Amino acid sequence: MPRILVVEDNEWSRDILVRRLSRRGYQVICAADGRRGIAMAHDQFPDLIVMDMSLPEIDGWDAVRRLKADPATRAIPIVALTAHAMASDRKKAMDVGCDDYHTKPVDFESLLRSMEAFLEARNSLAKTPIVPPAVPRSVGRNPALLGDPQC
């Protein structure tokens, strides 16, 4: 079961993500600030991190930079999630090392697609298939992902 680390300081946003991802069958762990996020990434080896960019203690940009600089955590895909919706923000996120970028309010289906793609790539790389649980609504979903044998 893929373990997803959600780093998000806004309580409601964190709550939504945790609950919705859990409903989809992910094991979700969470942190409310950058420092704890980094610590958890080190301790618990999540399969993917969903990272808000405006964080207390250490902000998202910095946290991503550190995680990507650390060999231990470098391989973990990070999906940035931010209310900074300017075009320049996207470029900035990709520059510091985020693997993908989504703006708030979250288009949840789109986020899921992105996550699944990363997890799939990681699975095939590690030869340990990680299968996301079945998604009740399949609107716009990639048939390749849907056709996973461990569904």
Next chain:
Amino acid sequence: MFPQFQRVVTLSVMSILVGLFAWIYVRDRQPRARLWMIGWASIVMHFAGMLLFTFGLIPSRLADWSAYATLVAAAAAFSLSVCQTRSTPLDRVLFWAIVASAVAYWTCMVGNVQNPAVYHALLAVVLAAAVWHALLQPQQTAGSLAAWFAVAVAPGLWAAWRTSTNVGFGMDFLLFEGFAITGWRYWRYFRRVTPGVSLTSLSFLAWGLVFPVAEICGALHINIPGDHVVWDLPKYFVAFGMIMTLFENQTEILQVEISVRKRAEETAQAANEAKGILMASVSFAARRMLSAAGWETVIPETLSKIGVASGVSRAYVAQVIAWEPELESTILHQWTEPSLARETGGSRQTHLTFSGTAGIERAASLHRGEVVSFHSRLTDHPSITEPRPSGSGPHPDLPRSSILVPIEVAGSWFGFLGFEDYRRERQWSDAERDGFRSAARILGAAMTRQNAQEYVDNILRSMEESLLVTDTELQIRRVNPSTLRLLGYCEEELIGRPAGQVILEREAPARRSAVERTYRTKTGQLIPVLFSSAEMRNSSGVLEGYVWLAQDMTELKRVQGELVRAKDAAEGANRAKSVFLANMSHELRTPLNAVIGYSEMLQEVVDDRGQQDLLPDLGKILWAGKHLLGLINDVLDLSKIEAGKLELSIESLDVLPLIGDTVSAIRPLVEKNRNRLEVACAEPLGAVLGDSTRVRQVLFNLLSNACKFTENGLILLEARRTRSKGSDWVEFRVADTGIGMSAEQLDRLYRPFMQADASTTRKYGGTGLGLAISREFCQMMGGSLSANSELGKGSAFTVRFPAATLVPEPPLAATGGIAERQLVHA
């Protein structure tokens, strides 16, 4: 023995005379006494020669030659002694013609030349000279002419006739002529009837007559007793007469002599002085005119100086107005001799006209650069309007003699310098002509120089820019009024000062143009100037200094500063707006995230729990949240467009995949209102040039609008290539069978936040920004968006993007491509 005795006596007497005149000459240094001494010495030699021959001491030929030579020399000396100082060139020609012919004649005789033509020719020369002299003698009267012919011409003709038989006659005639003319001159010279003068004059005539008479007597074999004494008598009388004259007039002669010499000297001196004064005045004029600010300031003084120096009554400068058909001129300046000015009552002539042939000729001469001089009589003088007093005395309005000297200014005829003498008719001497010419040249040069100077000054004065000329040492040499105004100095304070005084920057005055420099005013104020510097070189390329041109930039700077501040303020405001928008966007997104997130989650939850009755309400919350999100995105887009910050990356986009993607994305919306979507593509479509995201956004926006405003209808998407305005386009047309729009609604179609009417938003959703943004995008990509619609029948939007050049595909690939695309359409 008698003749010999007589000759010895004569010789002695004549020798005494020689001694007497020599003594007088030594005592008084009197030229005439010397000539008389020479004359009598010649006579002495004459007799001496005869005596020597008589005693057989010299050969006959030398004796003959000497006899004639001494006689001619005596005649010449005596004649010269009474040669008047006023003698004309004519007199001199006649005299020397006779002497030269006589010398040639007797030389030919003694040399035994037989050809009579030679003698005739020599006589002819003398005769011609005599006739010429007779005809051209001034103050002729019929009597004097007749006498002249009787004495000089008739005997000559007779002698010439006789010469054919005896050449001696010619020589006799010449000797006669020589002595007769001497007598005549003697008479004329003293101009008074005294016994001595009369005796001498007549004796000279008699002396001359001796030769032909003796010859005639010889020819006629008439024997005159004691002829030697008789033939010699005139000599004694001449000698006696001369001594008488000397005693009669000695004092007077000397006085006349001295006064004549003195007068001559005085005249020469006066002429020299006059010339000197004239030249001095001309050089004065030159100095003043070429150094003064303007020739007009010194011309009155100059005219009076030259006028006084040349002794004229009036001098003026005239400018030519016209010279055809008559010479018309305006007198610019004039000087009139004070006494004449009194006579004319100080009236000043300002206009001068020369009419008639004389006027035209004068104008033509002056135009050619020649000096014109003339004497005036009442009849031909330039028109004088005032009535002339009758009589032939000096007329205050009538110059007796005038001389006009042309003035040339800058290579063309400007006018003339005129000098007039009202007192007497005068011949202008060469010195005067030269002087006047020099004066006219100097005046012309001064005028030319002043014109050129004024031209340059006018340019400098009318310049708005500051002009400053320095020498190579950077000392200021010239400034224009603008510079003085700019810097607050007066001219004297700047000329000769180092240029560093006015310019702040210290640097080599290299060639620069339009750089920014700072000038320092007299009060120390610093003025920014737009500065250019150029090297000033003379015609041979030698560096003479630098020319600085500067333009005050204070005002420009002020405006520039204001503009910079305004720009900063605007940029600041814009930055604030951008920051505000970013913040607003950020702040709105966080709660929206909760709204949309929770409502989506709740939808799932209530669906799972079977509480479907809650779904519509949750849907409304979700719709409102998404609408708000759309609004925020559109506002951001719009503000970026307005700020010009929207960056497009134009690339070639294949149309078919573009349509495929858009159609699949829009399908849920199409189905929502139970509409049908038809896609019609006119192949080949190729590719458009545009920004991938924005082209899709435009197409999606048009299709979603169509879907929104149509229910149970048909939505048609057409795509085709067109060609207009010389380029290729890809045109998309989205037509629906929806509610359509009225003409008014069409008018405000693209205004932000303006949907067809306010209620539309509630009913159909949308932000009212979509079309405005779409149109902006189209235009930014070089395309266009247009709409037509009919209320209740539907709308059609046509969007057009520039097409990429169509690359013909290989037939094999084309087949596959088409198949694939058809699949997409399905």
